[in-house]
Amino acid sequence: MSLASLQEAIERAPRGSQCRKDLLRLLDAMSAGEEGTKSEGVLKSVLDLRRIGSQLEEMEAIARQSTEEPDALQKKRLERAPTVVLDPGHGGNEYGATSEGLRESHLALELAKRAREMLREMNPEIEVYLTRDGDYRVSLEQRAELANAAGADVFVSIHLNDAKGEIRRGGVTTFVLDASNDARLLERAARENGISIEEVSELSLLLASFDRGARVSASLRLAESLQRSTLRGGRSVLPHLHDRGVRRAAFQVLIGAKMPAVLLEASFLNVPEEREALRTERYKRALARGITRGILDYLYPAE
Numbered sequence: 643m644s645l646a647s648l649q650e651a652i653e654r655a656p657r658g659s660q661c662r663k664d665l666l667r668l669l670d671a672m673s674a675g676e677e678g679t680k681s682e683g684v685l686k687s688v689l690d691l692r693r694i695g696s697q698l699e700e701m702e703a704i705a706r707q708s709t710e711e712p713d714a715l716q717k718k719r720l721e722r723a724p725t726v727v728l729d730p731g732h733g734g735n736e737y738g739a740t741s742e743g744l745r746e747s748h749l750a751l752e753l754a755k756r757a758r759e760m761l762r763e764m765n766p767e768i769e770v771y772l773t774r775d776g777d778y779r780v781s782l783e784q785r786a787e788l789a790n791a792a793g794a795d796v797f798v799s800i801h802l803n804d805a806k807g808e809i810r811r812g813g814v815t816t817f818v819l820d821a822s823n824d825a826r827l828l829e830r831a832a833r834e835n836g837i838s839i840e841e842v843s844e845l846s847l848l849l850a851s852f853d854r855g856a857r858v859s860a861s862l863r864l865a866e867s868l869q870r871s872t873l874r875g876g877r878s879v880l881p882h883l884h885d886r887g888v889r890r891a892a893f894q895v896l897i898g899a900k901m902p903a904v905l906l907e908a909s910f911l912n913v914p915e916e917r918e919a920l921r922t923e924r925y926k927r928a929l930a931r932g933i934t935r936g937i938l939d940y941l942y943p944a945e
């Protein structure tokens with residue numbers, strides 16, 4: 643079974659059904675597999691189970707019924723619990739930023755796991771998935787595909803920043819996808835994407851033709867909520883944490899995602915004050931709480 647057909651099956655599966663849970667577990671298994679072939683193997687054996695086969699038939703029947711009752715389907719969609727996908731950046735032999743024994747890939751995973759716990763605690767109905775829950779490599783395309791397959795309402799890629807040379811102020815930045823010709827932004831995008839600046843530049847040109855409709859404005863709302871809340875969380879420990887604001891850049895991991903998607907740089911690894919704070923439970927918990935609240939504020943805006 644390919645990722646695409648798994649994605650289709652999940653999209654068809656009724657929310658909250660055992661079948662959907664099984665399919666999402668498969669998705670987890672896929673993201674946990676180090677090799678594509680291994681994941682395919684896991685998928686195949688589980689999908690061979692007759693139980694899932696019969697549930698798929700049931701799903702088809704429900705899907706047919708649903709097209710006959712569009713009002714009921716719409717109602718169901720509005721009432722369903724949201725799905726959140728958290729994407730810890732880098733992993734495996736891709737460390738991301740490093741500074742004095744700290745590794746971006748480790749910290750991003752830690753923040754994502756904490757945020758997952760907090761989201762589940764604050765709203766047990768929310769489905770939360772990580773694109774990786776261990777220290778292994780996942781391709782940028784696969785991260786976005788996993789979010790699409792999970793039918794995510796929100797995609798948050800979690801990173802830690804660094805800067806070349808001496809930097810006076812670090813801080814929190816949230817990025818939304820956009821074409822950018824700013825040299826420094828292109829450089830950062832090249833590093834996060836693992837490609838050359840020239841390639842990012844080409845990517846930017848491609849992006850210029852992308853739609854800037856509803857998804858972009860939803861991504862901006864998500865970014866603003868996440869930025870505000872992560873900053874508030876961080877400032878509970880570092881009162882002068884700098885607000886670098888919401889910015890636009892050509893991050894490849896955001897391109898494939900079909901839902902509102904943002905990339906958070908939660909702090910700077912090479913700013914001494916932030917690096918030392920990142921070694922403490924208190925700061926990591928504060929950032930994770932900020933990420934959690936930012937997502938919840940976006941999903942449930944105050945009326």
Ligand SMILES: [Zn+2]
Nearest residue numbers: 731738801802
């Ligand atoms: Zn990164």
